[in-house]
Amino acid sequence: MADNVNQAARKGFLVDTARCIGCRSCQVACKQWNKLDADKTANQGTFENPRDLTPALYNRIRFVESETGGTVNWQFVSERCMHCGEAGCMKVCPSPGALYRTKDGIVAYNKEKCISCKYCVSACPFNVPRYDSNDKVSKCHLCTDRVSGGMAPACSKACPTEALKFGNRNQLIAAAKAAKKTIYGLDSLGGLGVAYALEGPPEKYGLLANPQIPTAIFLWKDIIKPLGILGFWGSIGAMVLHYVTIGPKRIEEDVDNKGENHG
Ligand code: SF4
Ligand code: SF4
Numbered sequence: 001m002a003d004n005v006n007q008a009a010r011k012g013f014l015v016d017t018a019r020c021i022g023c024r025s026c027q028v029a030c031k032q033w034n035k036l037d038a039d040k041t042a043n044q045g046t047f048e049n050p051r052d053l054t055p056a057l058y059n060r061i062r063f064v065e066s067e068t069g070g071t072v073n074w075q076f077v078s079e080r081c082m083h084c085g086e087a088g089c090m091k092v093c094p095s096p097g098a099l100y101r102t103k104d105g106i107v108a109y110n111k112e113k114c115i116s117c118k119y120c121v122s123a124c125p126f127n128v129p130r131y132d133s134n135d136k137v138s139k140c141h142l143c144t145d146r147v148s149g150g151m152a153p154a155c156s157k158a159c160p161t162e163a164l165k166f167g168n169r170n171q172l173i174a175a176a177k178a179a180k181k182t183i184y185g186l187d188s189l190g191g192l193g194v195a196y197a198l199e200g201p202p203e204k205y206g207l208l209a210n211p212q213i214p215t216a217i218f219l220w221k222d223i224i225k226p227l228g229i230l231g232f233w234g235s236i237g238a239m240v241l242h243y244v245t246i247g248p249k250r251i252e253e254d255v256d257n258k259g260e261n262h263g
């Protein structure tokens with residue numbers, strides 16, 4: 001069951017894996033638009049680079065290698081936040097507005113409201129959220145800034161083969177169905193905002209066959225989180241009470257300044 005998502009207005013991607021040539025223009029365009037620093041990497045015997053998402057890499061192309069008769073074959077799989085219709089990250093986040101749903105159905109975020117708890121990492125079935133040097137959540141925001149201005153996401157615009165089709169989710173899926181494509185992400189997790197057209201089972205592409213939000217998250221959302229919020233406000237109240245009755249606490253000169261700034 002999707003969170004409060006207006007399915008008719010929902011925007012997203014249809015990733016047509018058969019069209020992807022692994023050029024990684026999408027990776028570069030995302031870095032440029034979002035002014036993200038380069039990631040330092042090392043050759044690890046594969047053309048896939050970088051090998052994982054980072055706080056400064058919101059999308060990447062995963063190279064799925066196989067060998068037939070001495071020839072290496074590749075499948076290129078675009079990897080990023082799936083903008084789930086039922087988003088584990090949003091369910092578990094204790095800070096209102098840190099992760100939020102736009103009117104287009106995008107799962108966006110506000111770093112200023114992120115309290116660095118990292119709960120969203122455990123709640124994401126796709127291991128997507130990363131944390132920047134300020135310990136704030138970092139991931140694909142489906143170019144909310146561009147989309148709200150009527151533009152296509154930077155990665156989609158840069159793709160030379162139309163492997164990243166952006167638009168109204170219902171229409172993208174209807175077109176893929178009409179073309180008799182196997183669609184990944186149709187119904188799972190309230191329908192993924194990033195659906196895939198595949199030519200085989202999801203496992204062949206390294207995609208989870210049945211992605212699910214960990215059950216413990218529902219326990220957190222329905223029981224522990226409300227208690228936690230009570231506890232949080234209780235702590236604030238106790239601090240205010242301490243301040244007005246006893247005065248400010250003096251901090252020892254032992255400030256931890258180990259964070260680096262990558263942008
Ligand atoms: S893929 Fe992960 S980070 Fe993205 S919306 Fe789904 S749960 Fe949240
Ligand atoms: S939609 Fe925007 S933020 Fe997301 S991967 Fe593409 S360019 Fe980056």
Ligand code: SF4
Nearest residue numbers: 020021023024026159
């Ligand atoms: S720009 Fe398009 S073709 Fe190139 S790697 Fe990205 S999705 Fe594939």
